[in-house]
Amino acid sequence: MEALAMKNVSSHCSIADIDDYDLSKLLDKPRLNVDRQRSFDERSLSELSMGLNRGSVENFENVYSPVPRSGYSTPGSSSRLSFEPHPMIAEAWEALRRSLVYFKGQPVGTIAAYDHASEEVLNYDQVFVRDFVPSALAFLMNGEPDIVKNFLLKTLQLQAWEKRIDRFKLGEGAMPASFKVLHDPERKTDTVVADFGESAIGRVAPVDSGFWWIILLRAYTKSTGDLSLAESAECQKGMRLILALCLSEGFDTFPTLLCADGCSMIDRRMGIYGYPIEIQALFFMALRCALAMLKHDAQGKEFIERIAKRLNALTFHMRSYFWLDFRQLNDIYRYKTEEYSHTAVNKFNVIPDSIPEWVFDFMPTRGGYFIGNISPARMDFRWFALGNCVAILCSLATPEQSAAIMDLIEERWEELVGEMPLKICYPAIESHEWRIVTGCDPKNTRWSYHNGGSWPVLLWLLTAACIKTGRPQIARRAIDLAETRLLKDGWPEYYDGKLGRYIGKQARKFQTWSIAGYLVAKMMLEDPSHLGMISLEEDKLMKPLIKRSSSWTC
Ligand code: GLC
Numbered sequence: 001m002e003a004l005a006m007k008n009v010s011s012h013c014s015i016a017d018i019d020d021y022d023l024s025k026l027l028d029k030p031r032l033n034v035d036r037q038r039s040f041d042e043r044s045l046s047e048l049s050m051g052l053n054r055g056s057v058e059n060f061e062n063v064y065s066p067v068p069r070s071g072y073s074t075p076g077s078s079s080r081l082s083f084e085p086h087p088m089i090a091e092a093w094e095a096l097r098r099s100l101v102y103f104k105g106q107p108v109g110t111i112a113a114y115d116h117a118s119e120e121v122l123n124y125d126q127v128f129v130r131d132f133v134p135s136a137l138a139f140l141m142n143g144e145p146d147i148v149k150n151f152l153l154k155t156l157q158l159q160a161w162e163k164r165i166d167r168f169k170l171g172e173g174a175m176p177a178s179f180k181v182l183h184d185p186e187r188k189t190d191t192v193v194a195d196f197g198e199s200a201i202g203r204v205a206p207v208d209s210g211f212w213w214i215i216l217l218r219a220y221t222k223s224t225g226d227l228s229l230a231e232s233a234e235c236q237k238g239m240r241l242i243l244a245l246c247l248s249e250g251f252d253t254f255p256t257l258l259c260a261d262g263c264s265m266i267d268r269r270m271g272i273y274g275y276p277i278e279i280q281a282l283f284f285m286a287l288r289c290a291l292a293m294l295k296h297d298a299q300g301k302e303f304i305e306r307i308a309k310r311l312n313a314l315t316f317h318m319r320s321y322f323w324l325d326f327r328q329l330n331d332i333y334r335y336k337t338e339e340y341s342h343t344a345v346n347k348f349n350v351i352p353d354s355i356p357e358w359v360f361d362f363m364p365t366r367g368g369y370f371i372g373n374i375s376p377a378r379m380d381f382r383w384f385a386l387g388n389c390v391a392i393l394c395s396l397a398t399p400e401q402s403a404a405i406m407d408l409i410e411e412r413w414e415e416l417v418g419e420m421p422l423k424i425c426y427p428a429i430e431s432h433e434w435r436i437v438t439g440c441d442p443k444n445t446r447w448s449y450h451n452g453g454s455w456p457v458l459l460w461l462l463t464a465a466c467i468k469t470g471r472p473q474i475a476r477r478a479i480d481l482a483e484t485r486l487l488k489d490g491w492p493e494y495y496d497g498k499l500g501r502y503i504g505k506q507a508r509k510f511q512t513w514s515i516a517g518y519l520v521a522k523m524m525l526e527d528p529s530h531l532g533m534i535s536l537e538e539d540k541l542m543k544p545l546i547k548r549s550s551s552w553t554c
Pocket of ligand 1: 266
C-alpha cells in the first residue's frame with residue numbers, strides 16, 4: 001500500500017502512469033487467439049501523455065488508425081474489411097443514432113429505449129448514466145468522442161445541483177440516474193431535468209452512476225489521448241466529490257461499500273442490500289481509474305492517499321471473503337459457528353445450514369466466482385454477471401480467479417448463457433422467498449427481468465472479460481447466439497425463462513444498451529486493442545496477500 005501511494009506521488013501524474021503492465025508477460029505467452037493480437041495495454045504508456053504518436057510505431061496502427069477505427073463499425077466504412085460485416089451492424093448503428101439526444105444542437109447522450117409501440121414510456125425516454133456507457137464506448141471505438149465529452153460535462157453540471165428528497169438533502173457528489181432534455185419549440189430553449197432518485201421507483205439514489213462516470217472519463221482519456229478534460233478543474237472537482245461520498249468514514253468494519261437495495265442496474269428490491277458485488281466491483285474500478293487521473297495537487301493528494309489505503313483493504317477483503325470455489329464451499333460447509341476473537345475461521349459467523357441446496361450442484365470442480373454479497377451471518381451465493389465481469393476487467397480478480405470465472409461460465413453455459421447471453425443473476429428466487437425478498441414484485445417473477453432474466457447488454461462485458469482472459473472463442477459463441485435473435489426480436493431489453501428463450505414480459509424493444517452492447521462486443525472482438533479503454537492490468541503492488549486455500553485461516 002505504501003509503495004502504491006509512493007508510486008503516485010511522483011511529480012507528473014498522468015493517466016498512463018497508473019496502468020502498470022507487463023510487456024514481457026504478454027510477449028511470453030500470446031493470450032489472444034484473434035487476428036489483431038496487440039492489446040491496448042501493451043502500448044508504451046508514455047505515448048498517451050505525449051499525445052497520439054500515430055505512425056511512429058508500425059504495430060500501433062490499429063490503435064491509432066484514422067477515424068473510424070473499427071473497419072466495419074459504421075455503414076459505408078467497410079472498405080477495409082477482410083470479411084463481410086454482419087448485416088445487423090448497419091441496422092444497429094442506425095438504431096443507435098436514432099436514440100441520440102441533443103442539447104442546444106449538441107449530442108449529449110442516448111435515450112434508454114426508442115420504443116414507440118410500448119404503451120407506457122415511464123422513464124425510458126431519459127438518458128441513463130449506466131445505459132449510456134456502452135453507447136459511449138461504441139462512439140469512442142468508432143472515433144466519435146465528442147458526444148462522450150458532452151455527456152461527461154453535462155452530467156457534471158447536474159452533479160452541482162442541489163438534490164433533495166422531500167426535506168432531505170443528498171450528498172454533493174451524487175450523480176443522477178438519468179436526465180431528460182426538454183425542448184421548447186416556441187421559446188427555442190432547451191432545459192434539462194434530472195433524476196437523482198427523487199423520482200425513481202423506490203426513491204433510491206444510484207450508487208453506480210458516479211462510478212460509471214469516472215470509468216467513462218478514463219475510457220475517453222485513454223481512447224483519445226486528450227488529457228485536458230480529465231485534468232480540467234471541473235472534472236477534478238467532480239471526481240473528488242464522488243470520492244468524498246464513498247470514502248467517508250463511518251461505523252463500517254469492512255472496506256466494502258454499504259448500499260441500499262436497488263441502487264444499481266438492479267434498481268428494484270432484489271435482496272442486494274448490504275455489500276452487492278456489482279457495486280463493489282465498480283467501486284474498485286472507479287477508485288483505480290480515479291487514482292490514475294487525480295492531479296497531485298494539495299486536494300488531489302489527500303484523496304490519492306485515501307484511495308491507496310482503501311484499495312489495499314478492499315482487494316484483500318474481496319479476494320478472500322467474496323471468492324467461492326469448490327474448495328471454499330467445502331470449507332464453509334464444514335464451518336464451526338459461534339467462534340469468538342481473532343482466531344475465528346468463520347469470521348462472519350455464517351451458519352452452514354444457510355447454504356442453499358442449489359449451490360452444491362451448481363459449483364463445478366473447476367471454476368469459481370465472486371458471490372453476490374457478504375455480511376454478518378449472511379452470504380448471498382447468487383452469481384451476478386456484471387460484478388464478475390467488471391472484477392475481471394479492473395483486475396479485482398487475480399489472474400487465477402479471472403480464469404476460474406471463465407471456467408465457470410464454460411462449465412455452466414446452459415445456466416448462465418442458455419439461448420440468450422447473459423443471465424443477470426443465477427438462480428432466480430421463487431415462491432415464498434420471492435415474496436419476502438422482492439416484496440411480491442410482479443415484474444421480478446422467477447426467471448424474468450432482474451430475477452434471473454437474460455440481458456443482451458451484458459454481452460459487451462462478457463466479451464471484454466473473454467478478451468482479457470484470452471478466451472475470445474467464448475465471446476464468439478455468445479455473440480453468435482445473440483445474432484440469431486436480437487435484430488429479429490427488435491433489440492429487447494431482456495429475455496425471460498430458464499434458458500432466456502422468451503422476449504421479456506415487459507421488455508422494451510429498441511433498448512439502446514442492447515443495441516450498443518452488441519456493437520461494442522463486435523468491435524472489441526474484431527479489434528481487441530479497444531479493450532484498453534475499459535480494462536486495467538493487475539497492479540503488481542497489489543499482489544494477492546493470501547492463497548485461496550488458506551483464505552480463512554490467515
Ligand atoms: C431499468 C433497469 C435499469 C436501466 C433502466 C433504463 O430500470 O433496471 O438498469 O438503467 O431500466 O434502461
